Amino acid sequence: MTKLAEWLLGLALLGGGWATLTFDPLGLRLPLAGRQLLWPLPAYLLVAFGCYSLATVGYRLATFNDCRGASEELQTQIQEARRDLAARGFRF
């Protein structure tokens, strides 16, 4: 099975389980607190994932160290490339 199929199957199973418990077609009558927690769960998981993503991006931005040598090397290469292209008639 492909990864996509795996993910879709997993989502379908979780979604099916959530729908069964939320819309209560079986008439199981779970405790009120449980049902109140359950119905916003998909939205909660999405928001939690979004917060995790934002925090990861922010943390890696804050801890990414400068590479001075690589930066200078890159600048030289950029200037070299611009000169080369300008010589070949490329207009910027």
Next chain:
Amino acid sequence: VVEVVDLEGAVEGTLATGADQVVGMGLVGFSLVVFTYYTIWVIVLPFVDSSHILHSYFLAREYAVILPAVAGLLLVLLVGTFVAMVMWKNRKPAKKID
């Protein structure tokens, strides 16, 4: 601190790691606040007695789904507008055949 230079070698600016750290940790802090508030709203409140004062700090439960949905739609609108603007700016006139 790294310097940015142009074709003539003149210094155009500096990359301030300090600003990166402030913005980065700001994002982390913001994410933690949102996550904590939202977790209390969705996960904790159902188990808290309805007469408890904690409920007064939170809107009705429906908004826990409506607000993120609206925010998500707004985000899609903004990203879509940005993409449309960039594509419009980069449109090339059709070639004329002599």
